[in-house]
Amino acid sequence: MKKKSIALIIGLMTLALAGVMAMQFYFIKESYIQKSQLFDESVKASMLSVASKIEKMEVMNLAKTQQKSNREKYEREQKKLENQLKLQNRIEQLRVQQYAAHQAFKNDEDELKSRYPLVVSIDNSFYETYIKSPKYRNLVRVRINPGRVVEDLFQENTIDIYAVGDPIKLIRAKDDSIRYAAFLNSQLNSWDYTIKSIAPRKDLKIAQNIQELERQLKLEQANNLFDSIAIIGGKQSKMIEDFAAGLELSKLPLRDRVNLGVLKKELTKALTDRDIISNFNLEVHDRNMLVYSQYVFTNDINDKDNAYSTLLFQGDIERSPGKLTLYFPNKRNLIIENMRNLLVPMITLLFVLIGCFAYTLTTIFRQKKISEMKTDFINNMTHEFKTPVATVMIAAESLRDPEINADQKRVTRLANIIYDENVRLGGHIERVLNIAKLDKENLKLEQTPVAIHKLTNTVLESMNLQLQKVNGTFETSLLAKNDIIIGDELHLSNVLFNLVDNAIKYSNHEPFIKISTFNTKSTLVITVADKGIGMSKEHTQRIFEQFYRIPTGNIHNVKGFGLGLSYVHDIIKRLNGTIQVKSEKDKGTQFEITFPIAKNSF
Template structure:
């Protein structure tokens, strides 16, 4: 069971850790993809802005400052169809001078080129007998284009060179970067607070958020690449709550895993607890049977000896001895009956089958009555019982018989567990609406571990197979059940070798 439980916990931990790593990888890929789009958008945004600024200037100056015309002719013969095909491709480059104020350079103006393309295809029939072609073409195909893609690429190459030396904070603002980042991250399904900064090599620029910390930077990507795809500027991104975000993505799985694992641990712990408890119960039952056997063994042996003596012809005619032996048999029989009654009484108490009627009684009277049951034993052992009945009020609602048995049991324990002459003091006092009864002895005492279990049924302090103290662990269990039924409370204070004090608290009645 232990190995299986450890294996389950290990597998769950491995699975959760693996899921977390996968979420981290997916998150990293999404962020990299979003940053690459942002880098592209930043460049396109800047180039489009300058392109839109240049276009009106070119449109106002309709006459180019210079032109360059390039033509390409290609002639091919189609022998199958007996015709000649002539291709002509003309490229017109018009150069316009515009002010350089947008690019913050020293020159007064810069030259911007626009391209247009004229493609003509003519097809001639070779109809003459001598093979010469007709003067007029049979078919003419003409295509005109402004070549926007090529012109755009030319603009971009020129702009990148011109813009390279402009400070970064004049090329892009933090607000624009944030807007682009939010848009692209949202497109990747990442709705998380972030911090960013643009660095020029290892130096921070003004394009950054207030709380950005380079130490926690998650990922960086170059921006404003030149014509060689190189740049000194890097956009760094940081997510302060990245770990919480990753955990939140698998929190349901973690909770379910913890819940089910906890259930298994609880079930496992319960099973172990039950095994230990059953073992303890088994040991207690064994001790109980041994003690009960010992308790019955002496009376049975006494009865057998008495019966054997009565059978003796010399004694059977002696009336006094016969009466004596019969009295012994009766006493021992009563003793065994009392042991059985104790067991049955506890069983009935647990099943709430024992009817305990209560009436108004003086606790001091019950104490005096209980003392008469044990005073001869105490005197025989040359001990004493002193009373210190300081309570002014002692009226309680109690069952006289059972509560007398309670006090007798405690006094009997104090006598039995005193190797020397028993020295017992009984105290009473009023505290609020309660009366406190303390029975103190100077006997053997008990350890704190034993004191915690002394009211458990069948429990006796383990002393091996030595039965120097008679009993079977039911007396104090019975005491506690009776006091609980009287809405009272009992506790014990004890120290090994120095004696014990049993404290009973009962509610007073007016």
């Protein structure tokens, strides 16, 4: 196939593949946009339904609360009069007790004043700080305030008990008793007095109980505010209560109106019903203040491109107090996941097309290469066959000459030439036929024990004459203790023959060839090394291909079809062996063959 044809095929296939990829990309892009819009609509619809459901749940709970309240109200009204009577009776009882306590105080005070000529009241904190304390008792002083006439009335002398010196923090009174300084005589210049304590004017505990009971009674006696409004406006009390309850409910903090657990559960259910199965970040705002937040994704939690918001409690009398916001940082992954059933076949088809394109190009180049190699093979084979045929023809024509026919020595030499050339021609034909059999995989190999050392020596003896012609040298190092393998002796000898023959042919100077053997755990390793021209790494990777020959430019001093090493590789592979090559340009080549040792030879 011409280069222009190959270039045209590659161009058309590339154009077709690019067109398919462009169409798939456009289709995927449009599908992604549609899926994204559907995702947005589904999320918004879910949030609106949940917001409405939350508001309805609140109204339902309010209705249930009102029903319960009405039932309780009726029961309370039945007990209201009974409780009021009980409270009034209890208050009267306590007031009687309080009056008795006050009378006891008055009696004690009158008795104290009758026993002592002069009695002065003392503050309990002053008593605890100065009079009771030995440390500060000496600071206590008594002062007389002379009597005077006020509005034609004469007021008697009064006495003050006080402390001198720097002020001291007063100690808190330990009880509510009433304390007096009782002077022992009426001489004011004599300050002998004693401290007397009597019960308080009233019982504080009883006073507190009376005050609490009076407060409860006022609450019981107070008219219901809603009833009053209903009476004034001529409306039903239940209607007024519901309106007022709704008004009061709207004034509650958003935190008390939203249950985060219920909200999250309802959102998950609503999204799942719309085929959106994913976690999300959640925020609830009251005006501009964050009330609740729950973050599953820690990255890009405030990604505005993937944020969705809706108002909460839009039915409130005042403006809606709350806003619910959801974030889906994994929105792209969710959409792609939903498109998986679409993407997988398209991507698979694209890879199939690319694979077919690559396989087609590889096949075209391989066939082109094989075609070139076969053309070279035919040229080489024609040249290799032409030389012996021409030699045989010349020798045959010489035999027809009567003068030459008469010379027996010349006839014998010509006959030997014809025989040698026929043998050479037969060898070429046999080599080609063996390769053909390998290609058809109908070559049958024997599986018999073969002694490699003996076989190696036999091959070297048969090639000794060929080596002597080029002044070459053989060296053997047959160190393997076990050299028995299972294989075909004929084809194994051909393998060694090809490797040694190549070592001789590809040496610029006098060839030096070394054959070695050694054992590993369960294998026999054979190496054939030379110091010939060697080859580059690029050629070592291809020398086992059929018809491949290392390019030599216009120099054709080494004859062959490029089939020898291919035959060697196939035979070794069929006998469960491996072959590796190590070579360096102008320094030589080494082939290493590994065979498993025959089991019965251990």
